[in-house]
Amino acid sequence: MKIREYHAPRWNEPIIHELSTPGERGFIPPRSEPEIKKRVGQGSKLVPESMKRKEKPDLPELSQAQVLRHYLRLSQMTLGMELDIDLGVGTCTMKYSPKINEELAGMIKDIHPMQPEETIQGLLELAYEFGDVFLREISGMDAFTFQPPGGSAGCYNNALIMRKYHAERGEAHRDEVITTIYSHPCDAATPATAGYKVITLYPDPETGLPDTEALKEAVGPKTAGCFITNPEDIGIFNKNIDEWTGIIHDAGGLCSYDQANANALLGITRAREAGFDMLFFNLHKTFSSPHGSSGPGSAAVGVTKELEEYLPVPVIIKKDGGYVLDYDRPKSIGKIRDFMGNLPVVVRSYAWCMSLGAKGLKTAAETSMLNNQYLVDKVRKIRGVTLTYPAKRVDQARWSLEQMKQETGVGIADVNRRVVDYGIQSYFMSHHPWLIPEPFTPEPAETYSKADIDYWCAVLEKISEEAYTDPELVKSAPHNSSIHKVDWDGFNDPDRWAMSWRAYQRKQR
Amino acid sequence: MGLWGNVIFPEHHIDSLIDLEDEFIHPYIPNSVPSIKKEMLEAIGAKSTDELYAEMIPDRLLLNREMRLPEPLPDELGLKRHVAGILAKNKTTDEYISFLGGGCWQHYIPKVCEVIQSRSEFLTAYAGGVYSDQGRYQANFEFQSLICELLGMEVSGLPTYDWGAAAGNSVRMASRITGRKEILVPKNMSPARLSILRNFCSSVDPNGGIKITQVDYEDETGRVDLGDLESKLGEEIACVYFENPNYLGVIESEGAKISELAHAYGAESVVGVDPISLGVLASPAEYGADIACGEAQPLGVSMYAGGGSCGFIASRDEERYVAEYPLRLLSIAPTTVEGEYGFGQALYARTSYMAREKAKDWVGTTTVLWGITAAVYMSLLGPTGMKELGETILEKSHYAAEILDDIPGAFVPYRGFFKEFPVVFSKPAEEVNKQLLKYGIFGGSPLTDYPEMGQSALYCVTEMHNLEMIQRLESALREVLA
Numbered sequence: 002m003k004i005r006e007y008h009a010p011r012w013n014e015p016i017i018h019e020l021s022t023p024g025e026r027g028f029i030p031p032r033s034e035p036e037i038k039k040r041v042g043q044g045s046k047l048v049p050e051s052m053k054r055k056e057k058p059d060l061p062e063l064s065q066a067q068v069l070r071h072y073l074r075l076s077q078m079t080l081g082m083e084l085d086i087d088l089g090v091g092t093c094t095m096k097y098s099p100k101i102n103e104e105l106a107g108m109i110k111d112i113h114p115m116q117p118e119e120t121i122q123g124l125l126e127l128a129y130e131f132g133d134v135f136l137r138e139i140s141g142m143d144a145f146t147f148q149p150p151g152g153s154a155g156c157y158n159n160a161l162i163m164r165k166y167h168a169e170r171g172e173a174h175r176d177e178v179i180t181t182i183y184s185h186p187c188d189a190a191t192p193a194t195a196g197y198k199v200i201t202l203y204p205d206p207e208t209g210l211p212d213t214e215a216l217k218e219a220v221g222p223k224t225a226g227c228f229i230t231n232p233e234d235i236g237i238f239n240k241n242i243d244e245w246t247g248i249i250h251d252a253g254g255l256c257s258y259d260q261a262n263a264n265a266l267l268g269i270t271r272a273r274e275a276g277f278d279m280l281f282f283n284l285h286k287t288f289s290s291p292h293g294s295s296g297p298g299s300a301a302v303g304v305t306k307e308l309e310e311y312l313p314v315p316v317i318i319k320k321d322g323g324y325v326l327d328y329d330r331p332k333s334i335g336k337i338r339d340f341m342g343n344l345p346v347v348v349r350s351y352a353w354c355m356s357l358g359a360k361g362l363k364t365a366a367e368t369s370m371l372n373n374q375y376l377v378d379k380v381r382k383i384r385g386v387t388l389t390y391p392a393k394r395v396d397q398a399r400w401s402l403e404q405m406k407q408e409t410g411v412g413i414a415d416v417n418r419r420v421v422d423y424g425i426q427s428y429f430m431s432h433h434p435w436l437i438p439e440p441f442t443p444e445p446a447e448t449y450s451k452a453d454i455d456y457w458c459a460v461l462e463k464i465s466e467e468a469y470t471d472p473e474l475v476k477s478a479p480h481n482s483s484i485h486k487v488d489w490d491g492f493n494d495p496d497r498w499a500m501s502w503r504a505y506q507r508k509q510r
Numbered sequence: 511m512g513l514w515g516n517v518i519f520p521e522h523h524i525d526s527l528i529d530l531e532d533e534f535i536h537p538y539i540p541n542s543v544p545s546i547k548k549e550m551l552e553a554i555g556a557k558s559t560d561e562l563y564a565e566m567i568p569d570r571l572l573l574n575r576e577m578r579l580p581e582p583l584p585d586e587l588g589l590k591r592h593v594a595g596i597l598a599k600n601k602t603t604d605e606y607i608s609f610l611g612g613g614c615w616q617h618y619i620p621k622v623c624e625v626i627q628s629r630s631e632f633l634t635a636y637a638g639g640v641y642s643d644q645g646r647y648q649a650n651f652e653f654q655s656l657i658c659e660l661l662g663m664e665v666s667g668l669p670t671y672d673w674g675a676a677a678g679n680s681v682r683m684a685s686r687i688t689g690r691k692e693i694l695v696p697k698n699m700s701p702a703r704l705s706i707l708r709n710f711c712s713s714v715d716p717n718g719g720i721k722i723t724q725v726d727y728e729d730e731t732g733r734v735d736l737g738d739l740e741s742k743l744g745e746e747i748a749c750v751y752f753e754n755p756n757y758l759g760v761i762e763s764e765g766a767k768i769s770e771l772a773h774a775y776g777a778e779s780v781v782g783v784d785p786i787s788l789g790v791l792a793s794p795a796e797y798g799a800d801i802a803c804g805e806a807q808p809l810g811v812s813m814y815a816g817g818g819s820c821g822f823i824a825s826r827d828e829e830r831y832v833a834e835y836p837l838r839l840l841s842i843a844p845t846t847v848e849g850e851y852g853f854g855q856a857l858y859a860r861t862s863y864m865a866r867e868k869a870k871d872w873v874g875t876t877t878v879l880w881g882i883t884a885a886v887y888m889s890l891l892g893p894t895g896m897k898e899l900g901e902t903i904l905e906k907s908h909y910a911a912e913i914l915d916d917i918p919g920a921f922v923p924y925r926g927f928f929k930e931f932p933v934v935f936s937k938p939a940e941e942v943n944k945q946l947l948k949y950g951i952f953g954g955s956p957l958t959d960y961p962e963m964g965q966s967a968l969y970c971v972t973e974m975h976n977l978e979m980i981q982r983l984e985s986a987l988r989e990v991l992a
Contacts (some may be wrong), residue, residue, distance in 0.1 A: 009644075015646075026895060027890035028622075029898070032898070033977075037909040041909050043905075045901055046904065047926075049763035051763045051792075054788065057789075057894070059893070060896065061892060069622050073629070074645070076629040077645060080635070080642040083633075084630060095636060097538055104590070108600075112603065114816030120606070120947075121600050123599030154874065162771075170622060179747070186862045186866045187862060191862075193872075222928050238567055240568050240571075242571070260793040268573060274573070292634060292637075293636075294635045294649075294939070297880065336705040338674065340613070343814075345704070355583050357536060358579055358580065359578070360576065363541050365538070375553060393562070425642075426638045426642050427638050433866075447539045449541075453540075482642070487852030488845065492858070497829075500664070500666060501659075501664050502651075503664055
């Protein structure tokens with residue numbers, strides 16, 4: 002296969018402050034009419050003396066075309082999903098976000114969230130029906146909210162429901178939650194933020210399979226519940242997941258299912274049959290809303306009937322043939338996000354589901370799974386790349402370059418810089434800790450064609466060849482990127498890190 | 511009305527184009543082409559996807575039936591008409607004159623902001639590294655840099671979800687920095703934000719939570735009651751959290767005094783701000799804030815029915831602050847080429863991606879696209895634009911307050927606000943709003959959580975309102991209250 006010659010745009014673009022020319026303007030705000038000024042005087046006089054801004058903020062001064070050019074150049078030096086074969090970024094489900102859905106989401110841009118309900122009936126209807134008709138059937142859960150504004154926020158939301166549920170039942174002493182090391186870090190971090198002690202289970206070291214005996218030993222009278230990602234981040238589906246939820250329930254706990262990346266499961270298997278009490282889907286992953294350089298996203302949280310009363314307020318309900326926002330829910334956890342969450346994300350996800358329907362959603366799932374099997378088959382033949390555990394992977398697999406590192410000195414970070422030279426997005430390595438050494442985790446969602454997968458694998462194969470024949474070429478990469486190798490030494494050094502231009506200026510002196 | 515409730519889903523199968531004897535080729539799924547699928551199955555030595563699933567998922571967990579969902583609309587025009595048809599039932603602030611604020615505000619969006627945030631590269635990037643995404647890293651660094659200029663701070667990070675989350679993280683940072691477990695907040699903060707804060711501060715661990723104590727506000731001014739603040743301060747207080755302008759729009763003119771009092775007891779001063787005020791209002795650093803947070807939505811992001819929220823946190827550049835951030839903090843750094851800028855994450859080991867349950871709170875997918883939009887906005891406006899915009903907002907909002915205050919049955923209790931102010935009515939605020947709708951006006955949001963303020967609503971006036979719009983509100987209210 003012919004590998005493309007590629008070079009990223011390299012603008013050597015200065016920081017915007019460096020482009021400033023005193024006096025230039027990019028925008029003129031509207032001014033008050035004379036009648037207004039006549040009545041109230043100059044605006045600056047309306048600020049109490051003690052709170053007047055003494056010096057203008059040191060923002061840059063640029064004309065409009067110059068601002069536009071600067072940010073267009075920065076966008077060009079960004080390899081968005083739409084420009085490359087972005088299947089390397091596993092646990093992220095980098096699928097296509099249909100362009101028409103941007104236009105549809107834009108239809109709500111001028112809505113204020115506190116408008117009278119009768120003026121946002123379309124929005125409430127769409128959100129309600131998306132939960133009620135689509136997500137309930139897809140998951141088997143009974144009720145949904147879209148208030149959590151991201152996947153981790155959805156996980157946190159579920160930790161708060163768990164906390165409230167046990168407190169309401171007089172069981173606040175249940176202060177332990179259980180997760181697995183290959184569950185996403187949010188399954189540990191968000192219950193910890195809610196005050197839980199986190200017990201992390203490790204898999205069988207030989208097979209990588211979740212260890213049911215370890216779970217049995219971990220549960221007890223203090224168990225509040227579990228937070229489990231399935232398939233786990235390494236791509237292995239826990240076949241005993243229903244037994245796991247049974248063990249947690251027998252101990253008196255609740256079960257939260259991390260279905261952020263449920264892409265290969267749509268129409269295949271559901272949270273209800275697995276025995277979960279609540280779940281979250283990342284609408285910006287599985288349900289196609291664009292990732293936005295890391296948000297705005299949305300977690301659709303689904304719960305069973307028993308937990309519905311704990312959902313954050315407001316909950317959209319149907320009443321008298323219309324839709325209303327219900328705040329009168331005494332057992333609600335309250336709010337975790339202002340207003341109703343990120344509803345443009347919900348609009349896009351609804352449109353995506355309506356385009357696909359039952360058969361299309363299942364085809365998306367099957368195809369993403371098949372793509373991964375096909376990718377696995379190709380990647381395992383590449384020199385220096387190994388799959389740590391033997392089990393079949395569902396939507397993604399966590400690979401290791403340990404062998405390559407030992408044989409050539411070229412490791413995962415080197416290869417990750419080198420892929421960029423071929424116009425491929427740097428892949429996702431792994432969350433920490435790295436139980437699998439030199440890890441990477443590609444996830445070929447249904448968006449990618451066979452030719453895309455072939456190309457991606459051909460690039461990896463080429464870099465493997467380079468590693469074994471000319472390791473310095475890989476170690477000194479990138480060569481065709483927008484920039485060269487970054488000096489990482491200062492990132493943990495208070496004297497050298499700089500999180501703003503003004504801090505950088507001060508430290509440079 | 512069909513099986514699926516009020517949404518009118520299509521009644522019949524969209525036919526054979528896509529559904530030929532189990533053949534389902536969809537434009538979003540290239541490998542749905544049967545011959546390709548067959549080729550791939552053959553390559554891996556499998557008969558079917560069912561067979562593959564059976565190896566991974568036990569039969570008892572398989573759904574083994576088709577999901578019961580509405581018939582799809584795979585043709586783009588049909589889909590567009592269907593979704594647009596539902597959303598067309600909404601009314602927008604384009605069609606009505608809106609005076610709603612309270613945490614989400616209507617401001618003018620410069621076109622360049624929309625152009626940049628719609629760029630494929632920014633819209634669809636995610637977690638790539640600096641070598642593929644140098645531009646995104648730089649835009650994020652510039653967001654941090656520009657918001658720091660407004661705030662007078664030196665450290666900020668990637669944005670978080672909204673002001674509430676930013677405040678929640680900020681007070682938790684203050685608690686960890688001081689080792690103290692109680693905070694003071696103003697009694698008149700946003701009820702929604704307070705609810706978010708309560709969730710952040712509660713804990714399963716009886717010794718782990720942060721106690722929230724509310725400080726009274728002065729009836730006459732709407733500002734923090736300094737006497738009550740001082741009486742509640744003590745060595746156990748981690749921070750005093752206050753807002754400027756506060757939820758009711760009032761400028762906390764004694765901000766320096768509040769910070770001074772907090773510091774006298776070894777507490778941190780944490781200030782929440784609406785950054786669009788900072789062309790005319792003093793930066794939080796100028797009146798002693800140690801940590802600043804707030805909501806960047808006013809900086810060029812549309813309201814999106816509340817989906818435009820974008821929280822931020824900033825502080826001084828001291829290790830004890832930096833070490834407590836939950837957010838990703840981008841630092842500028844040199845590369846192997848002299849004069850070239852690179853970027854990376856400072857103290858990454860603090861984040862939940864690295865430290866799991868030992869992390870500083872947690873971090874995840876937040877609102878980075880809006881941070882980029884806000885960077886464009888701040889670059890466009892510059893120091894002069896921010897100042898002029900602030901003045902315009904001050905003038906128009908004060909004008910509106912003055913002419914509403916003249917209406918019999920309406921009373922504007924406070925002066926010295928920025929863009930929002932409560933109006934107390936002789937009738938229930940919900941009733942007033944119902945009437946105003948008939949005039950094509952969204953009245954301010956009723957302050958139902960403030961019984962002490964009577965029948966009141968929070969009005970928001972920005973640069974979006976011209977003289978005629980404000981006068982239309984005035985004449986409508988005169989009739990409604992008559």
